[in-house]
Amino acid sequence: MTISPQAQALLDRDAKAVAGIEKLRFFPIAIEKGKGSWLTEVGGRKLLDLSSTWTACGLGHGHPKIIEAMVRAAQSPAGAGGLSAVHPDSVGFAEDLLAFTPGEGERRVYFGHSGTDANDVVFRAARQATGKKRIVTFKLGYHGGLGVAMKVSDVHIAAGAEADPDLFLATYPNPFRPHVAGDDPIAASVAASIAEIDRELAKGDVCCLMAEPILSDGGMIIPPKGFLTALQATCRKHGVLLAVDEVKMGLGRAGVMHAFQLDGIVPDIVTFGKLIGGGLPLSAAVAPAWVIDGPAASALLTTAGNPICTAVGRQVMRTLVEEDIPQRSARAGKRFVSGLKELMKDSPVIGDVRAEGLAIGLELVTDKESNTPDRALATKVVYRAFELGAVVHYVGGNVLEITPPLIINDEEIDLAVDILGKAIADAAAGKVSDEAVAPYAGW
Ligand SMILES: Cc1ncc(COP(=O)(O)O)c(C=O)c1O
Known part of the structure; x- marks a missing residue:
């Protein structure tokens, strides 16, 4: 993928200045600002946030x-x-x-x-x-x-x-x-x-x-x-x-x-x-x-x-x-999960979709008969999702952790499902190279 020169310059400075001991990286992301469910990369590209910084920004970015x-x-x-x-x-x-x-x-x-x-x-x-x-x-x-x-x-x-x-x-x-x-x-x-x-x-x-x-x-x-x-x-x-x-x-x-x-x-x-x-x-x-x-x-x-x-x-x-956030999360989670379950029907590599509210896990497997966890695929799916415009990480080796801001709206949920569906299909079809993900060990 092409990274903006401004983002690349910041990533290069980060590599030289910030201790690796506190890094857990999945793709080359450099963020400048955020609003609601969206982050803006250095260089201007908008990314739909499906992590909320590991849930810390659960009320979205810049809540008034x-x-x-x-x-x-x-x-x-x-x-x-x-x-x-x-x-x-x-x-x-x-x-x-x-x-x-x-x-x-x-x-x-x-x-x-x-x-x-x-x-x-x-x-x-x-x-x-x-x-x-x-x-x-x-x-x-x-x-x-x-x-x-x-x-x-x-x-x-x-x-x-x-x-x-x-x-x-x-x-x-x-x-x-x-x-x-x-x-x-x-x-x-x-x-x-x-x-x-x-x-x-x-x-x-x-x-x-x-x-x-x-x-x-x-x-x-x-x-x-x-x-x-x-x-x-x-x-x-x-x-x-x-x-x-x-x-x-x-x-x-x-x-x-x-x-x-x-x-x-x-x-x-x-x-x-x-x-x-x-x-x-x-x-x-x-x-x-x-x-x-x-x-x-x-x-x-x-x-x-x-x-x-x-x-x-x-x-x-x-x-x-x-703002009755628990209710909103329960309702939004239902819409998100029904979209992901639709994807699961047609996908040979989505083994499970599980959720309570907007705490959603999507398990990637080599095949649905053995349900063998596919860790390599998870690294490529999150990388591809980033290329396509969403921030999502994996946990437990092969499970996408989908934890968007709790204020996410229906249109954003539908877009998220769309991006995730494409990312999973593209990664499974070999559209992400081993070299691309090699620098991102994740965890
Ligand atoms: C369940 C749980 N407890 C504790 C922690 C630690 O929190 P922190 O990283 O803010 O110190 C985390 C972080 O991911 C967590 O998921």
């Missing part, structure tokens, strides 16, 4: 209410953080989040900068508060890119990162690829996962189990109905804290405000990130006071709770409610 909140906070600066002083938006954000997040008992809010630090603090605090060391997370799970959060994330461990020595990785039931055979393999897989977790928790040394309500980075795996409920029952039976990581799939994306509501559960701990900051660095953990209210000064980030991010976080929550 978010800009207004950001500017208001910037115009009357109240210092830069909440460590050693309080200000109305830091306290207000915590109060709003407590009211916004279902839960029981006396709770407190930790705020940080990224999903990673919110989860990291939860693990450390759970260990400290319970005096127990072991953590349970899931195979193919993702909770962060640093510290304990990274060491309990199987996506990183599988790629060679050091695992936490006190970690047990449980099996997340996958309806498309059940890990147990039988008359009803999906039910059998749920039962096997719960039995496995029950055995681990019964040992009495687990401080916390953290689950994603939809296993997104692991391949957009939507658990069978009832799994989260059974998980909660098992945690309660053994007195183990259940933490749900809503960083990516929460806040309206799954057609409900909180993705754990898909199964009607109320976790002990909930973590937020990405969309909660409307594109700014903001994260939060809502947890029982006895877990995160002390010791003081044991999780310090100077600019945590800073006035601009917390003002925006409050506005994000208000906007989600005022």
